[in-house]
Amino acid sequence: MSSDRLRxxxxxxxxxxxxxxxxxxxxxxxDAGSFPAEVWAEIEDNGLPTALLPAERGGADLPWxxxxxxxxxxxxxxxxxxxxETFVAHDLLHGAGVEPPEGPICLALGAPRSPIRHRGxxxxxxxxxxxxxxxxxxxxxxxxxxxxxxxxxxxxxxxISRTSxxxxxxxxxxxxxxxxxxxTEAVHELPPGTWRSTxxxxxxxxxxxxxGAMERILDLTxxxxxxxxxxxxxxxxxxxxxxxxxxxxxxxxLVGVAAEAAGAARAAxxxxxxxxxxxxxxxxxxxxxxxxxxxxxxxxxxxxxxxREHVLQRFTRRLWTWRDDFGDESFWQQQVGAAGLAAGSDxxxxxxxRS
Amino acid sequence: MRAPQSxxxxxxxxxxxxxxxLRADLRALLEREHRAxxxxxxxxxxxxxxxxxxxxxxxxxxxxxxxxxxxxGHERTQLDRYVVTEELxxxxxxxxxxxxADRQSGPLILRFGSDEQKExxxxxxxxxxxxxxxxxxxxxxxxxxASLACRATRVDxxxxxxxxxxxxxxxxxxxYCIVCCRTEAKDDGNRHAGLSQVIVDLKGSTGITVRPxxxxxxxxxxxxxxxxxCFVPDDCLLGEPGDGWHQVTSELAYERSGPERFLTNFHxxxxxxxxxxxxxxxxTRRLVGSLLSRLWALRQASIxxxxxxxxxxxPNVEASLVKDVxxxxxxxxxxxxxxxxxxxxxxxxAFWEVVHHATMLAPAYTIQGGTTEILRGIIARxxxxx
Ligand SMILES: Cc1cc2nc3c(=O)[nH]c(=O)nc-3n(C[C@H](O)[C@H](O)[C@H](O)COP(=O)(O)OP(=O)(O)OC[C@H]3O[C@@H](n4cnc5c(N)ncnc54)[C@H](O)[C@@H]3O)c2cc1C
Numbered sequence: 190m191s192s193d194r195l196r197x198x199x200x201x202x203x204x205x206x207x208x209x210x211x212x213x214x215x216x217x218x219x220d221a222g223s224f225p226a227e228v229w230a231e232i233e234d235n236g237l238p239t240a241l242l243p244a245e246r247g248g249a250d251l252p253w254x255x256x257x258x259x260x261x262x263x264x265x266x267x268x269x270x271x272x273x274e275t276f277v278a279h280d281l282l283h284g285a286g287v288e289p290p291e292g293p294i295c296l297a298l299g300a301p302r303s304p305i306r307h308r309g310x311x312x313x314x315x316x317x318x319x320x321x322x323x324x325x326x327x328x329x330x331x332x333x334x335x336x337x338x339x340x341x342x343x344x345x346x347x348x349i350s351r352t353s354x355x356x357x358x359x360x361x362x363x364x365x366x367x368x369x370x371x372x373t374e375a376v377h378e379l380p381p382g383t384w385r386s387t388x389x390x391x392x393x394x395x396x397x398x399x400x401g402a403m404e405r406i407l408d409l410t411x412x413x414x415x416x417x418x419x420x421x422x423x424x425x426x427x428x429x430x431x432x433x434x435x436x437x438x439x440x441x442x443l444v445g446v447a448a449e450a451a452g453a454a455r456a457a458x459x460x461x462x463x464x465x466x467x468x469x470x471x472x473x474x475x476x477x478x479x480x481x482x483x484x485x486x487x488x489x490x491x492x493x494x495x496x497r498e499h500v501l502q503r504f505t506r507r508l509w510t511w512r513d514d515f516g517d518e519s520f521w522q523q524q525v526g527a528a529g530l531a532a533g534s535d536x537x538x539x540x541x542x543r544s
Numbered sequence: 545m546r547a548p549q550s551x552x553x554x555x556x557x558x559x560x561x562x563x564x565x566l567r568a569d570l571r572a573l574l575e576r577e578h579r580a581x582x583x584x585x586x587x588x589x590x591x592x593x594x595x596x597x598x599x600x601x602x603x604x605x606x607x608x609x610x611x612x613x614x615x616x617g618h619e620r621t622q623l624d625r626y627v628v629t630e631e632l633x634x635x636x637x638x639x640x641x642x643x644x645a646d647r648q649s650g651p652l653i654l655r656f657g658s659d660e661q662k663e664x665x666x667x668x669x670x671x672x673x674x675x676x677x678x679x680x681x682x683x684x685x686x687x688x689x690a691s692l693a694c695r696a697t698r699v700d701x702x703x704x705x706x707x708x709x710x711x712x713x714x715x716x717x718x719x720y721c722i723v724c725c726r727t728e729a730k731d732d733g734n735r736h737a738g739l740s741q742v743i744v745d746l747k748g749s750t751g752i753t754v755r756p757x758x759x760x761x762x763x764x765x766x767x768x769x770x771x772x773x774c775f776v777p778d779d780c781l782l783g784e785p786g787d788g789w790h791q792v793t794s795e796l797a798y799e800r801s802g803p804e805r806f807l808t809n810f811h812x813x814x815x816x817x818x819x820x821x822x823x824x825x826x827x828t829r830r831l832v833g834s835l836l837s838r839l840w841a842l843r844q845a846s847i848x849x850x851x852x853x854x855x856x857x858x859p860n861v862e863a864s865l866v867k868d869v870x871x872x873x874x875x876x877x878x879x880x881x882x883x884x885x886x887x888x889x890x891x892x893x894a895f896w897e898v899v900h901h902a903t904m905l906a907p908a909y910t911i912q913g914g915t916t917e918i919l920r921g922i923i924a925r926x927x928x929x930x
Contacts, residue, residue: 204547211545265548401548408548411927425929428921434929435920439869442552442862446848447841449556457558470837477834500545519830525840526833534818538634538810541840542567544558 207266219269220362224323238275257397257452264401267503273394278327293324301516305330307339321366322349331384338383339375361510386461391515392472396448399475402504403441406486437485440478447471454544469524476518479508557851563627574635586811592638598672608670616667622854633807645669648798649676656783679709679723690735694725702777715767739788743780761904801849801863806842806870812902816881819895861926864919871909878902
């Protein structure tokens with residue numbers, strides 16, 4: 190099968206599977222903190238979470254650009270599952286020669302500004318993680334300059350025993366466990382730079398999901414302004430409304446292009462560091478524009494969009510969550526800014542135009 | 545829930561490997577010429593007039609890149625042209641002597657002109673020796689271009705042109721102006737009917753008065769151009785009489801999609817980075833990063849538009865989106881540079897001169913080539929809201 194056809198097929202399957210996650214009852218139970226295990230089981234039956242692994246490991250040898258396309262689709266359905274995290278964990282574990290466990294895997298890297306540390310074979314630091322107790326937890330720590338990074342895989346039960354007894358809820362309604370101080374043996378040594386490259390891959394994945402969610406939000410908004418009538422005509426006929434939709438379209442387009450281009454740069458890079466600037470830029474853009482896109486969508490939907498019943502909130506709440514995940518805009522802008530300043534006056538344009 | 549509708553195309557496009565050589569060659573030429581003093585000020589960009597540089601660019605094969613070889617072109621792709629355009633902008637090279645001709649007049653003549661017109665007008669454009677300007681706006685017709693009043697009436701052997709064009713950039717040194725005018729009386733039932741485009745020889749005709757209008761920065765870039773019974777020979781009517789609206793709108797796609805909509809004042813960012821070199825201030829890194837990340841993303845979007853042009857599409861909506869987002873960012877850039885430099889207590893006089901100059905030019909970005917409001921109207925139509 191040609192790779193284009195394979196991608197189309199994958200996206201059709203994903204779209205069909207992810208659509209189930211939109212059932213109102215399921216959303217309610219997610220909002221009440223329970224993991225949508227049946228939906229996970231179904232996507233697992235269809236081989237999605239393991240798709241990045243090689244065929245002899247039960248995977249499909251899926252290249253990362255296709256995995257990112259699936260994540261964009263996941264964003265367009267506000268999929269409440271740690272699929273991106275499981276992709277990244279599989280990639281990391283497989284690279285380290287470890288057979289990944291079955292089931293969903295969440296990731297804990299520490300905060301981008303204060304990573305989990307890897308020193309003398311053990312991991313220490315504080316972290317937050319999604320779905321404590323419902324998924325395995327892969328802790329990844331960063332070594333001191335030039336030292337190896339390290340990772341530990343915790344069983345779901347062990348993960349929950351290490352985090353605060355009552356998880357917090359993020360804006361998307363998902364439970365977040367917090368651990369103020371972890372101390373654990375690092376079972377797997379990883380090459381220096383793995384922590385950083387994992388963070389970038391996670392950020393890129395979130396940028397893709399934000400792009401997908403924004404496309405959905407734009408779609409919902411256009412449909413709404415075409416259908417809702419006031420003063421005897423569809424509100425989309427009012428120029429003030431058109432101007433806002435057009436501005437929002439520009440932002441949505443920019444984020445989509447940025448995520449796509451960063452994905453391409455990462456796929457083309459032999460060393461992930463060659464795509465650091467691009468991944469950082471994509472997440473900075475996606476996180477920065479998430480707020481304005483959500484605001485305009487709500488303004489144009491008005492009261493109906495402010496209800497729990499309306500579908501819009503499923504997507505805007507995820508924008509508000511995902512923009513903070515794996516580095517918010519302030520963090521990534523500072524990375525991009527530091528790269529620009531380091532490049533200097535004459536190096537700025539070569540940096541911007543390198544891919 | 546179904547899969548989301550795709551309202552926009554923006555197919556991902558990567559610049560082919562071959563463009564790397566073109567880029568390196570042009571960078572080297574610009575470096576050389578800048579050092580040799582062919583031009584100095586990086587701040588004028590496509591408003592800077594330097595016929596010598598334009599001629600050298602033509603000689604070295606960087607102009608008329610997509611034109612047929614038969615007419616002095618190089619039959620290269622839109623992506624090649626994209627690379628040349630952005631390198632000129634990023635270097636702040638003065639390109640007014642060839643910019644409009646190479647970007648839109650040449651392609652317009654190639655698309656709608658007669659063989660004789662192509663023969664006559666296009667090769668000098670590719671050599672960087674022929675400067676064109678755009679005669680669309682009038683005192684009473686800005687955004688509502690179709691209301692224009694400038695008239696060409698039939699006379700023996702051609703047309704007599706009378707009326708006033710305004711904001712005509714570069715008319716004071718251009719060789720030709722492509723004037724959009726009325727060749728039939730106004731028809732209230734069809735506002736777009738009866739318009740035509742004529743190529744007016746600004747240096748060889750009588751009945752033309754070019755009056756300078758200084759812009760707010762005190763620079764002479766645009767003009768008022770009055771035509772009073774100016775004779776335009778038959779062979780200078782472009783395309784079909786009455787087909788002007790269609791021609792003008794296709795011209796605008798070339799005008800709107802390019803990197804000049806987000807790189808015109810890139811030199812300000814260069815200057816900022818130059819005076820800072822390093823900063824331990826979080827807000828500085830954040831603001832510079834916000835600008836850079838969006839510039840990077842816009843550039844990717846603009847490359848995508850170039851890819852669509854190359855594929856023979858006319859991505860009008862996508863081009864309008866790039867211009868809308870790009871010009872807004874370009875307008876924000878001097879403001880952010882100022883804010884950062886104030887926090888950092890920069891007292892470099894030359895730097896502040898750059899910022900003040902850029903601040904004065906910034907209002908134009910969201911006006912020229914179609915205002916923000918008009919572009920957003922085009923986008924809304926593309927989304928089928930109107
Ligand atoms: C630096 C510069 C260079 C230029 N160079 C050239 C050139 O070389 N050749 C040329 O032909 N022209 C040129 N122009 C003119 C330019 O194309 C016009 O300024 C532009 O089309 C707007 O027209 P206007 O200035 O008459 O504004 P108006 O059309 O009077 O608009 C005024 C305001 O009203 C808004 N507005 C108008 N109509 C609508 C509507 N339907 N809905 C909502 N809002 C609306 C506009 O967006 C704007 O904010 C140049 C302009 C500038 C600033």
